[in-house]
Amino acid sequence: MIKSQSPKTEAISHKRWVKGAHFIITLSFLALMVSGYIILMSHPRLYWGKAGNDLTPALFELPISRNYHHNGWDKSIPFKNLNGRQVTAARTFEIFNENGWGRSTHFLAAWFLVITGIVYFVSGFFSGHFRYNLTPRRREFSLKLLWQDFTAHFHRQTHYTGKYGLVQKITYLLVIFFLFPVVILTGFTMSPAITASYPFLLKMFFGHQSARTIHFFAAVLLLLFLLVHVVMIIRSGFKRNLWAITFGK
Amino acid sequence: MNRRQAILTGLTSAGALLLSGCLKKAPPTYGNILRMGDDLTYLTQRSLLSQRALAMEYQKDDITSFPVTDIGDPADPASKNAYSKDYEQLQRNNFKDFTLTVEGCVAKPRKYSIDDLKKLGTRVQITRHTCEEGWSAIAEWTGVPLSAVLKDAGILPAARFVCLYGFDKYGESIDMLDAFHTQTILAHTMNGQEIPSRNGAPLRLRVETQLGYKNVKFLQRIVVTDKFTDPGPDIKSGWSWYTGI
Numbered sequence: 216m217i218k219s220q221s222p223k224t225e226a227i228s229h230k231r232w233v234k235g236a237h238f239i240i241t242l243s244f245l246a247l248m249v250s251g252y253i254i255l256m257s258h259p260r261l262y263w264g265k266a267g268n269d270l271t272p273a274l275f276e277l278p279i280s281r282n283y284h285h286n287g288w289d290k291s292i293p294f295k296n297l298n299g300r301q302v303t304a305a306r307t308f309e310i311f312n313e314n315g316w317g318r319s320t321h322f323l324a325a326w327f328l329v330i331t332g333i334v335y336f337v338s339g340f341f342s343g344h345f346r347y348n349l350t351p352r353r354r355e356f357s358l359k360l361l362w363q364d365f366t367a368h369f370h371r372q373t374h375y376t377g378k379y380g381l382v383q384k385i386t387y388l389l390v391i392f393f394l395f396p397v398v399i400l401t402g403f404t405m406s407p408a409i410t411a412s413y414p415f416l417l418k419m420f421f422g423h424q425s426a427r428t429i430h431f432f433a434a435v436l437l438l439l440f441l442l443v444h445v446v447m448i449i450r451s452g453f454k455r456n457l458w459a460i461t462f463g464k
Numbered sequence: 465m466n467r468r469q470a471i472l473t474g475l476t477s478a479g480a481l482l483l484s485g486c487l488k489k490a491p492p493t494y495g496n497i498l499r500m501g502d503d504l505t506y507l508t509q510r511s512l513l514s515q516r517a518l519a520m521e522y523q524k525d526d527i528t529s530f531p532v533t534d535i536g537d538p539a540d541p542a543s544k545n546a547y548s549k550d551y552e553q554l555q556r557n558n559f560k561d562f563t564l565t566v567e568g569c570v571a572k573p574r575k576y577s578i579d580d581l582k583k584l585g586t587r588v589q590i591t592r593h594t595c596e597e598g599w600s601a602i603a604e605w606t607g608v609p610l611s612a613v614l615k616d617a618g619i620l621p622a623a624r625f626v627c628l629y630g631f632d633k634y635g636e637s638i639d640m641l642d643a644f645h646t647q648t649i650l651a652h653t654m655n656g657q658e659i660p661s662r663n664g665a666p667l668r669l670r671v672e673t674q675l676g677y678k679n680v681k682f683l684q685r686i687v688v689t690d691k692f693t694d695p696g697p698d699i700k701s702g703w704s705w706y707t708g709i
């Protein structure tokens with residue numbers, strides 16, 4: 216691998232709208248990650264099903280704020296007219312909660328991401344970007360090639376061709392057509408007004424709390440993608456790649 | 465000016481007119497960019513979503529436990545800001561002397577006892593309470609539709625917002641679309657019993673198309689206004705006024 220090439224001559228050529236969309240989506244994604252973490256801190260418990268709270272069993276709990284296992288609850292009072300064991304109890308613990316700005320930042324960033332995402336989607340289809348740059352060629356449909364390309368990533372054998380590799384293409388397609396749609400739709404599923412108009416969302420994701428849990432895991436996968444993406448950018452020529460995605464022609 | 469320019473100019477001015485028309489309906493932002501985002505969400509949800517669609521209603525088996533996470537018990541002098549002497553006295557008498565005041569842009573401002581309200585109609589719904597913190601809980605609520613109360617008080621055409629105040633000095637306001645939504649009720653019964661004291665006795669708001677914190681507990685007073693009022697105040701304390709998201 217030759218590292219000291221002039222970035223301008225060797226770089227992959229990205230279209231202007233790809234660069235613009237990449238820039239806005241990167242910024243909004245970072246804002247979504249930070250604000251999403253802040254929101255999760257105020258209730259670091261995840262559930263499966265239609266509803267869940269501190270008085271119902273959790274799927275798991277994350278030790279990420281003072282709210283973790285705080286146990287600050289008054290005595291439980293049962294609902295006498297119900298057959299089950301449902302109770303009510305008042306919280307006595309002052310929780311960490313920065314959702315005032317956390318939530319609004321999350322949604323503002325989501326606006327930027329969704330609008331840019333729509334522009335990117337439409338342009339990607341009509342310009343042939345998805346077809347020519349991201350869809351694997353017919354001759355690439357081979358498990359052997361896939362395995363070779365995958366293992367090459369661990370052996371510093373990736374060489375810069377100016378085109379996307381097979382694993383790279385598949386990863387980008389999964390992120391664009393699976394992870395982002397899932398994270399956006401599960402976000403919608405947590406909204407009381409949107410689910411009133413589109414109740415199928417609650418069915419599709421198995422309920423409000425399941426949607427929240429799927430939203431969390433999709434975000435974790437996106438974060439994992441970001442980390443691997445950055446590592447690969449550094450390993451295949453940080454300067455050249457960064458130049459290509461910001462100013463390059 | 466050629467045709468293309470003419471069309472573009474027309475579209476731009478139509479858009480500008482629409483935008484200014486919309487902005488008049490939006491809550492103030494005080495120049496805060498986060499509040500501008502909240503307004504964008506509010507206006508978009510109001511224009512793209514059905515305003516009459518009902519929130520998901522559940523089965524009895526789905527009812528869950530229900531945490532109380534408010535600003536304090538209005539009957540307890542130890543909870544500094546939320547404490548109300550009037551409320552403490554009402555509770556001691558099991559709310560026999562409780563009345564709800566309805567005033568503002570209404571032809572007949574008056575006070576309603578719980579029995580007066582029960583005569584105006586009943587709606588039972590098993591719905592999900594969605595808290596901004598991230599948790600949710602399902603309960604069965606019985607109450608009188610807010611629309612029935614507003615109609616009985618003779619709501620005036622100038623009315624734009626409904627402000628609801630609790631004894632705990634908490635307040636919220638909702639627009640007319642939510643105030644007249646079928647599932648927006650003043651609940652007096654929870655899971656088949658009188659609302660337990662900390663869950664908002666004797667009367668609380670249920671607005672099922674918004675987040676938990678819009679559901680004012682320990683209702684004392686309803687004021688119908690012709691201009692935007694933020695009783696909480698949500699916006700000045702850094703929270704979104706509209707919480708359909």
